Amino acid sequence: MIYLAIGDLRSNPDYAWLHLQGQPLMSGLLGCSYEPQASSEAVVEEALTLSLNGSQAEMGAVLRKLEEFVYLANRFTGEGVGNPRYLRLKYAGESLYSYARILHARLEMTGNSLAYHDQGSLGVRLVFCRPNYFDSDEIPLPLSNGNGANLTSGLTLLNHDDSGSGHDNFFYVSALNLENQLPAPLRIELTNTTAVGALGDCLIGSQQFDATSGSPQLTYEAESGTGGSTVSDGSCSGGSFQRLVWSNSSWISLLSWTLPASTVSACQGRAYRPILRLANAHAYSDLQLRLVVSAGGVSLYEGAPTQAEPSLGYCLLPPLRLPSAVLARVLYARPHTLSLQAYKPNGSSYTLDLDYLLLLPLDSCSHYQAILPLAQNDKLVDDAFSGLTYAVQSNQELATHVPLQASHHLAQGYGAYFYIFQADSSQLAPIERSLSVKAWYRQRKRIL
Amino acid sequence: MSYRVTFESLNFARTSQPQVDLQVHSLSWSIYGGAERAVIDARGSGSDLADLFERLRAPLCIYNRYGSPVWWGYLNEVSLRMGVGRLTRSLDEMANRLAVRYRYLAPVDQLGEVRQTDWADDPASQAHYGIKERVLRRDCISESYAEQLRDLGLAVQANPQARFEPGHADWPEGVSARLVGLGWAHTLDWRSYQTSAGLIGNAPAQNGSQAIGASTTSLRMAASFTPGVDLSVRDVDLRLRREGNPADSIQLQLQADAGGLPSGSALGSSSLAGSSLAQESYPWVRFNFDPVVSLSAGMTYWLVVQRSGSASSSAYYLLGVDESLTFEGGGLRLYNQTLPAWVLRSPNADLLFRVLSVRQTSEQVLDVFMAANQFLRGAESQAASGIETPPYQQGGRGGWTVMRDLLRLGTVNQRLLIARVSQGRTLRIAEQAAQGERDHFVDEAGQFYDQFGNRMMPGDTVVGEWLRERGGLAAAAFIEQAELDAGSGRVSVRAVKGEE
Numbered sequence: 013m014i015y016l017a018i019g020d021l022r023s024n025p026d027y028a029w030l031h032l033q034g035q036p037l038m039s040g041l042l043g044c045s046y047e048p049q050a051s052s053e054a055v056v057e058e059a060l061t062l063s064l065n066g067s068q069a070e071m072g073a074v075l076r077k078l079e080e081f082v083y084l085a086n087r088f089t090g091e092g093v094g095n096p097r098y099l100r101l102k103y104a105g106e107s108l109y110s111y112a113r114i115l116h117a118r119l120e121m122t123g124n125s126l127a128y129h130d131q132g133s134l135g136v137r138l139v140f141c142r143p144n145y146f147d148s149d150e151i152p153l154p155l156s157n158g159n160g161a162n163l164t165s166g167l168t169l170l171n172h173d174d175s176g177s178g179h180d181n182f183f184y185v186s187a188l189n190l191e192n193q194l195p196a197p198l199r200i201e202l203t204n205t206t207a208v209g210a211l212g213d214c215l216i217g218s219q220q221f222d223a224t225s226g227s228p229q230l231t232y233e234a235e236s237g238t239g240g241s242t243v244s245d246g247s248c249s250g251g252s253f254q255r256l257v258w259s260n261s262s263w264i265s266l267l268s269w270t271l272p273a274s275t276v277s278a279c280q281g282r283a284y285r286p287i288l289r290l291a292n293a294h295a296y297s298d299l300q301l302r303l304v305v306s307a308g309g310v311s312l313y314e315g316a317p318t319q320a321e322p323s324l325g326y327c328l329l330p331p332l333r334l335p336s337a338v339l340a341r342v343l344y345a346r347p348h349t350l351s352l353q354a355y356k357p358n359g360s361s362y363t364l365d366l367d368y369l370l371l372l373p374l375d376s377c378s379h380y381q382a383i384l385p386l387a388q389n390d391k392l393v394d395d396a397f398s399g400l401t402y403a404v405q406s407n408q409e410l411a412t413h414v415p416l417q418a419s420h421h422l423a424q425g426y427g428a429y430f431y432i433f434q435a436d437s438s439q440l441a442p443i444e445r446s447l448s449v450k451a452w453y454r455q456r457k458r459i460l
Numbered sequence: 461m462s463y464r465v466t467f468e469s470l471n472f473a474r475t476s477q478p479q480v481d482l483q484v485h486s487l488s489w490s491i492y493g494g495a496e497r498a499v500i501d502a503r504g505s506g507s508d509l510a511d512l513f514e515r516l517r518a519p520l521c522i523y524n525r526y527g528s529p530v531w532w533g534y535l536n537e538v539s540l541r542m543g544v545g546r547l548t549r550s551l552d553e554m555a556n557r558l559a560v561r562y563r564y565l566a567p568v569d570q571l572g573e574v575r576q577t578d579w580a581d582d583p584a585s586q587a588h589y590g591i592k593e594r595v596l597r598r599d600c601i602s603e604s605y606a607e608q609l610r611d612l613g614l615a616v617q618a619n620p621q622a623r624f625e626p627g628h629a630d631w632p633e634g635v636s637a638r639l640v641g642l643g644w645a646h647t648l649d650w651r652s653y654q655t656s657a658g659l660i661g662n663a664p665a666q667n668g669s670q671a672i673g674a675s676t677t678s679l680r681m682a683a684s685f686t687p688g689v690d691l692s693v694r695d696v697d698l699r700l701r702r703e704g705n706p707a708d709s710i711q712l713q714l715q716a717d718a719g720g721l722p723s724g725s726a727l728g729s730s731s732l733a734g735s736s737l738a739q740e741s742y743p744w745v746r747f748n749f750d751p752v753v754s755l756s757a758g759m760t761y762w763l764v765v766q767r768s769g770s771a772s773s774s775a776y777y778l779l780g781v782d783e784s785l786t787f788e789g790g791g792l793r794l795y796n797q798t799l800p801a802w803v804l805r806s807p808n809a810d811l812l813f814r815v816l817s818v819r820q821t822s823e824q825v826l827d828v829f830m831a832a833n834q835f836l837r838g839a840e841s842q843a844a845s846g847i848e849t850p851p852y853q854q855g856g857r858g859g860w861t862v863m864r865d866l867l868r869l870g871t872v873n874q875r876l877l878i879a880r881v882s883q884g885r886t887l888r889i890a891e892q893a894a895q896g897e898r899d900h901f902v903d904e905a906g907q908f909y910d911q912f913g914n915r916m917m918p919g920d921t922v923v924g925e926w927l928r929e930r931g932g933l934a935a936a937a938f939i940e941q942a943e944l945d946a947g948s949g950r951v952s953v954r955a956v957k958g959e960e
Contacts, residue, residue, distance in 0.1 A: 091505035092479055215527070283526050283917070298840065298886075312912050316920070319884035331526040336914045357840055379527040381466070383474045414477055416464050416523045 013104035016046060018060075018081055018138075021111065022095040029100060030077055032060060038077070040070030042133075046101075048460055055115065056144050060099075061122070064134040071134050078119055078138060085114040085140070096398070099142065101460060110146035110460065117141075145194055147397055148455040153190075153198070155183040155451060162189070166203065166450050171434045172249035172289070172368065172443035173231040179249075181231070181370070183449055187222075187427035194456040195421035197396030202432070203389060203448040209436040210385030211392065211445075214413070215328075217285060219373035220426040221278075227429045228275035230284070230373060232350075234366040239267035245291055248367045249443050253291035258354065259361040265304070267366065268351040271334070276345040279334035284371040286315075286329040287433050288352070289441050291365035295322045299362065300355040303329055305336055307346045312336040317355060320364075325440030326433070331374060367443070372431055376420040380413040385437035394419050397454055422453055463487075463530070463919065463946055465500055468519040470588065478511055480504030480637070484522060484946040487531045489923040491892075491940050491956075492864050493645030494880035495531045498522060502637035509637045512538045513549050516620055517589045520641050521883070522919070529883045530919025534647070534835075537640035539628075546628045546638075549620040555594030556585035558614040560606040561856065562598040572599075577606050582618035590834045592650040595856040632947075644836055644881045649858030651832045657689040658852030661814035662787035666699060666742055666780040668809050672710070673767035674703070674776035676797040680766035681779060682715075682722045683811035684790035686759065691817035692752040693728070694848065696763060699742040699780030699812045706734035708769030710777050712747040717760035721793065721802050727761075728753035731768065734777065742780040744814070752818060752848075760790070763813060781809035818848035821866045822877065822889060827851065828866070829887060832859025836885045843891035846872030876938070876956065878924045892938065893926065901930040906950055919944065922953060 019029035031037055032044035042063040049056045062078070064071045085097035098111045122135035154162035157169065157180040173181045190196065204211040219227055234254035235242045244252045256266040286303055299320045305313040313336040320327045335345050350369070356362055378394065380401065386392060391404040392412070396419030403412040422428055434445045463484040469475040485499040498520070502509060515535050522531040537550035559579045566572030576595070586592075596613060598606065631638060671678055696712055713726040730747035737745065755761055767777060781792070787810035793802040819827075822845040829839040847869050853862055867877040867889070876892040898911040900922045908916045909930060916922070921942045928936040937955035944951050 092508070093505070285527060297837070313910070313914055314912070319882055319886065321884065328527075330528050331917055333914065336912060357842070374526045377527055379523075381474060383476060411476065414466055414474070416466065416527050417525060418462060 015100075015102040015104070015109075016044060016060075017100045018114070019098065019100065020084075020095045021098055030081065032062065034102075034104075038074060040064055040066035040072075040074040051144055054144055055141050057139065057141050059140070060138040062136050062138060064136065065132060067132065071129070071132070075119075075136070078136065082117040082119055082138070085117045089115050099140070101146070108148040108151075108455065110148055110457070112142040112146050115141045115143070145456050145458050146460060147197060150199065150397075150452040150454055153185060153451040153453050155185060155449060157183050162186075164450065166448035168205070169432055169447045169449055170443065171441060171445040173370075174233065174250045181433065182429050182431045183451075185422065185428045185430070185451070187425060190422060190424075190427075190453065192422065192424045192453070192455050192457075194458060195423050196453045196456050198420040198422060199393065199395040199397060199452045200420060200430075201450045202392045203450075204386045204391075205388065205446045205448050206436075206444070207388055209438075209442060209445065210387050211390070211434060211447075212382040212385045212437045212439060213435040214380045214382075214392065215285070215287065215372055215377070215433045216380075216394070216420065216430060217372035217377040218375050218420060218428045218430045219282070220375040220423045220428040222426050228278035229272070230371045230431065232269045232369045232371075234267060234368055237267040237269040239265065240366070243291075243365070247443065248291050249289070250368070253365050253367045256354075256364045256366060257361060259359055261357060261359050263302075263353050263355045265351045265353050266364065268349050269369065271348040271350055273344040273347050276335050276348050277341070280341065281333055281335065281338055283331045283333050283374040285331045285374055285377065287370045287372055288327040288329065289367040289370070289433075289443075290325050290327065291367040293323050293325050293440065294320065294362070294364055296320070296356065296362055297322050298357055299364075301327060301329065302353050302355075303332060304351045304353055305332065305334075306349045306351065312348070323439065325438075325442075326435060328379075334371070370431065370433055372433060373429070375423070375428070378415045378417040378419065380415050382413050382437070384410070384412040386412060396420055462525050464523045466521050466523070467515055467535070468521075470518055472519055478502075478504075478515065479508040480512070482639075485632075485638070486943055486945055487522065487919070488941060488943040489531070489921045490643075491876065491878045491880075491924045492867060493643045493860075494882070494923075495533050495643035496941070497643070498531050498533065498639075498641035500639040500641065501632060501635040502639060503634055504636060509540055512637060512639060513620075516549065516551055524917060524919040526917060528917060528919065531641075532881075532883050533641045533643040535639060536642040536646070539638045541628055541631070541636045542624065545624055545626040548623050548625060550640075551589065551592070551620055553617060554585075554589065554620045555592050555617040556582040556589065556614070556619075557591050557593040558596065558610050558617065559593075560596045560598060560610045560613075562601050562606045565600055565602055575603070575606070577603075577610050580610050580614045582614055585618040590647065590650065593652050595652060644885055645860055645879070645887070647835050648829065648832045648860035648863060650834065651859055652856040653828050653832055653853055653859040653862045654856055655689075655827070655831075655851060655853050657691070658817050658819065658850035659814060660685055660687055660691070660789070661697070662782065662789070662810050662812055663814060664782050664784070664786050664812075666782065666812060668781045668783040668807075669742070670779045670781050670794070670805065670809065671703070672765055672777040672779060673706070673769070673771050674773050676771050678794050679771060679797050680764060680795035681811070682762045682764045682793045682795070682802065683813060684717065684760050684762050684792075685813075685815065686789060687755050687757055687761070687815075687817075689757045691755040691815070692819065692848075693749055693755060693815055694752050694818040694850075695749065695816040696730070696747045697744045697814040697816070698747065698763075698765065700737060700745040701742050701778050702734050702737040702739055702775075703778055704772070704775035706767065706769065706772065706775040706777065708767055709733045710737070711766055711768055713764040713766075714749070714753045714755070715762045715764050717762060722762040722764050726764075727755075734767075734775075737777070742778070755817075763811065763815075766795075780812040782812060783807050783809045785810055816850045816852075819851045821845040821847045821849055821869050824849070824851045825863050825866050825877075825879070825889060828853075828859050828863050832863075836881060836887055839887040839889070841889040843871065843877065843889060845869065845877060880924070892924070895926050895936055895938075897926075899926040899928050899936050902927055903930040908951065918949070921951070927953065927955075
């Protein structure tokens with residue numbers, strides 16, 4: 013038994029769907045046949061062949077329903093008006109429906125239609141284009157970190173990751189909780205639980221790994237690096253920051269960290285976005301920073317210079333790969349040295365107070381730029397299934413953040429660490445900022 | 461390869477994004493400006509697409525899939541698919557500050573004088589888009605004609621006008637609009653740049669001559685001038701010839717003013733052998749000052765011409781002068797040794813002269829930037845060119861055009877000067893790296909690698925780098941421009957050819 017219907021996920025009570033097979037059909041609709049097409053294209057064109065039988069009024073009602081569906085599906089695709097339309101399927105015995113978004117549709121009559129129509133029968137084909145995959149109903153995704161294990165009711169994240177209990181800026185997804193044939197679309201919901209300071213910009217990046225890669229160390233305290241002097245500060249990760257003072261007017265190394273062999277090996281050539289959290293925003297309009305990667309004293313990578321904007325509590329540097337080059341991965345990679353270098357065009361004395369470096373993993377990533385910051389208890393939602401990013405404020409929706417990348421997916425067979433970096437409406441990044449995170453995923457498959 | 465396009469508001473604040481699907485078609489970069497041009501295809505409904513017209517001059521930034529900004533600039537043009545053609549609005553044709561430069565009416569076979577109307581402004585358009593100047597050029601018209609031409613031109617051009625053009629054959633299927641972005645450096649061309657710095661002089665038609673050293677009443681001649689800006693004088697040109705065969709030399713001194721007369725103390729001097737001068741006509745003759753002589757704006761200085769030997773009525777020097785006295789910037793004196801005193805010439809005259817000052821081209825680039833900039837945060841030169849030229853600029857060329865010409869002169873090391881606008885909208889000028897210093901690589905598959913052999917990130921370019929074949933023996937080429945086809949991910953590059 014196959015359950016087949018077309019309709020709208022937003023009006024999701026079952027009666028709102030037009031059943032085509034497997035359930036009682038509307039009067040005038042006799043049945044439907046559907047053969048999914050095998051294709052390697054991103055979008056496939058298929059058809060539902062519908063048999064109509066009944067009075068002219070009954071068949072007319074079915075045709076009106078179908079034409080309305082075609083109109084609404086095309087209108088959403090073309091103009092973004094209304095809601096997307098879907099084809100819904102389920103085999104008997106399955107608990108979850110599978111959905112395919114109808115991108116474009118048209119209704120065609122089959123041969124001999126006029127003669128059949130006159131006798132109370134009609135054949136029509138609903139021809140449509142859909143993405144070359146099906147997504148299931150949403151499944152709550154258990155999340156874990158130092159604040160809880162396998163929670164679906166909301167997991168707390170802070171804006172830093174030090175040895176303090178629950179001081180985690182990441183959540184973990186176990187591969188054991190996933191069942192997906194293709195990269196599964198995620199819906200991530202962040203609730204701002206910080207009482208003071210709205211949620212401004214925010215970055216989410218994931219490291220997705222199998223049993224051979226694991227999770228490397230991605231947060232490095234400034235005070236664990238070499239260079240500068242350590243200053244105690246309870247508002248900083250690890251309880252202190254590193255003060256870097258210099259006056260050279262050429263490129264100069266300020267601070268360096270050693271990435272251990274286990275970390276470099278586990279990175280496997282992935283891309284990471286270095287984020288520097290500053291303990292105190294600086295005021296220099298001409299300060300440039302870059303990262304240099306070396307091993308054994310030999311430079312392996314030199315990042316493009318980035319202007320460190322004044323008054324910001326953080327600095328985003330260009331993505332880099334670790335290790336820089338492709339290695340055989342038979343042995344451990346050699347430890348790397350990560351050096352923060354600075355340039356300014358004058359001989360004045362500059363000071364940079366650095367708290368930590370986060371290498372945000374970019375297996376999936378997005379930078380959400382705030383147009384309107386989110387107050388306490390407001391939610392930011394990124395839904396890869398619908399392709400939408402929106403906020404929920406006082407139980408009402410509003411587009412408050414512009415995502416700079418596509419939404420998040422989970423690779424098949426992989427677990428994942430998701431790291432989140434938060435800034436407030438003043439573009440500072442206090443470490444005590446907190447979020448409550450929930451996530452859902454949909455099983456994605458190409459073959460039904 | 462997915463790239464994300466984001467807009468800011470016209471005043472550089474974050475704003476809501478257009479409700480259309482934007483796909484990057486191509487991106488290009490240049491060593492002159494960095495981000496050069498972006499072509500973006502849009503799909504969406506009519507009203508949402510029409511909204512794009514309102515975003516002309518809005519900042520736009522394009523990110524790669526890792527969230528790294530790879531191209532930034534402003535929206536310069538929007539074209540909407542309209543039946544068999546396209547409706548386009550562009551900032552290219554817009555001008556909200558207009559003047560007409562023209563030759564005034566003149567009798568047949570004579571050239572009228574060159575005049576320029578006052579500027580006419582459209583403040584509303586300027587407040588919205590920024591100031592965009594245009595100078596219309598005409599010949600043989602009257603003042604009233606020029607002013608009407610200016611006013612009508614401003615009324616028509618003050619805002620982006622729509623034009624309809626046939627065809628959109630090169631647009632991918634389903635694309636309903638195409639956007640063109642330009643790099644910020646292009647806005648430096650919105651304002652014309654002129655400066656008289658670098659040249660001060662008096663060069664009308666010669667009307668008279670003055671003998672130097674023919675008698676004791678004219679052993680020396682001095683002419684004054686007052687520069688409007690600080691000058692570093694490298695050369696002075698005079699119209700000069702010899703009479704007979706003087707065996708001595710002719711000397712030119714720059715002297716400060718003392719009570720309305722030459723001070724008698726040379727700030728710098730230059731000499732030419734009398735035998736090197738022409739005997740006929742009055743060619744422009746150059747006196748070179750090495751080291752350069754620094755003069756201050758607003759101070760009066762004297763050019764003092766004298767022979768090194770004694771007076772001779774058969775072998776002396778003749779200077780071109782203008783007895784019609786059109787020069788308003790200074791006076792002329794002769795030194796009468798018999799008095800002895802500086803006296804007025806009779807009839808009075810002006811010296812024909814050109815004082816040429818020099819300035820490093822890298823400094824000139826910053827001068828032009830300061831005058832032409834509207835939208836960038838600042839400029840920073842990380843390299844001195846070491847090349848000195850007169851900064852004089854006339855003709856009303858756009859600031860960026862002037863800057864590019866100066867950058868193309870390169871440095872004393874015979875390397876190019878490269879200028880890039882950073883994402884933070886700072887213009888940074890640097891010297892081209894030496895070949896072999898940090899060469900980049902490309903392999904047979906078209907994949908680019910940095911100087912360490914690392915695969916480059918999507919949207920990172922080799923513009924401004926020496927590029928060589930990976931594993932090959934071919935010589936490196938210095939890459940001036942690159943264009944990315946976003947659909948295929950293929951990058952085409954163009955190497956510097958040199959001036960033609």
